[in-house]
Amino acid sequence: MPKKAVRAPQTLNEAYDYPKPSSFSRALRLDIKGVTILLISGTASVDEYGRTVHAGDFRAQCWRTYQNITGLLEAEGATWKDIVRTTCYLRDIERDYEAFNEIRTQFFKEQELDPLPASTGIQAILCRPDLLIEIEAIAIFESDRDSGSNGQ
Numbered sequence: 602m603p604k605k606a607v608r609a610p611q612t613l614n615e616a617y618d619y620p621k622p623s624s625f626s627r628a629l630r631l632d633i634k635g636v637t638i639l640l641i642s643g644t645a646s647v648d649e650y651g652r653t654v655h656a657g658d659f660r661a662q663c664w665r666t667y668q669n670i671t672g673l674l675e676a677e678g679a680t681w682k683d684i685v686r687t688t689c690y691l692r693d694i695e696r697d698y699e700a701f702n703e704i705r706t707q708f709f710k711e712q713e714l715d716p717l718p719a720s721t722g723i724q725a726i727l728c729r730p731d732l733l734i735e736i737e738a739i740a741i742f743e744s745d746r747d748s749g750s751n752g753q
Contacts, residue, residue, distance in 0.1 A: 603632045607639065609676040628673045632744050639677055639740040643690065644669045645732045656731040659697045663704045666736050674740060681712040683740040686719045690735040694724035697733060 607628035628641040646654045646662035647669070655661035674680055689705075691697050701722070709717055718738075727735050 605630050607641075607673055607676055609672040628677075630677055635744050637677070637679075637740075637742050637744045639674070639679060639683075639738075641670060641673055641738040641740070643688075643728075643735040643737045644673070645727065645729075645735040647732075653729060653731045657733075659733045660700055660704060662733050663701060664708075666734055667704075667708050670736060670738055679740045679742055681709075681714060683742040684714075684718045684738050685741050686739040687721075688737040689720060689722045690725040690727060690737075691722060692725070692727055692733045694722060698722065701734065 606626040607630050609627070625642055627644070628639055631638040631640070644666055646665035648654050654665050671681065674683065689701065691701060705720075725735070727733075
């Protein structure tokens with residue numbers, strides 16, 4: 602089964618380029634019998650240099666996280682309409698879930714998603730204390746679609 606790492610350097614650096622490197626791909630593309638599956642790793646409010654963006658501002662971090670996932674999707678010619686599942690990790694789900702759900706609903710409406718992806722929300726300790734949200738996603742689409750620049 603062919604697989605490759607997804608790269609979108611204009612949006613996100615590779616995790617192994619961090620000052621404290623991590624060993625994972627931002628996303629992985631699997632091509633199986635005419636179908637492409639994108640497995641997008643937990644993505645947060647970081648810039649192309651791996652720095653946290655919008656520390657302490659949950660709403661801004663949420664929007665930046667969606668922007669970063671969009672960049673990964675675009676690198677492979679996918680859109681949010683191809684997302685079938687998200688797993689959303691919130692540092693403080695009691696404090697932030699209402700704002701999260703409001704932003705997610707607005708974002709999904711802007712993307713004109715119907716049906717909505719399956720989704721789970723979980724309270725979690727994230728990899729950095731200044732990150733308040735992290736989202737994983739799975740996209741599935743037909744492989745004959747042109748991929749984006751793939752970060753090249």
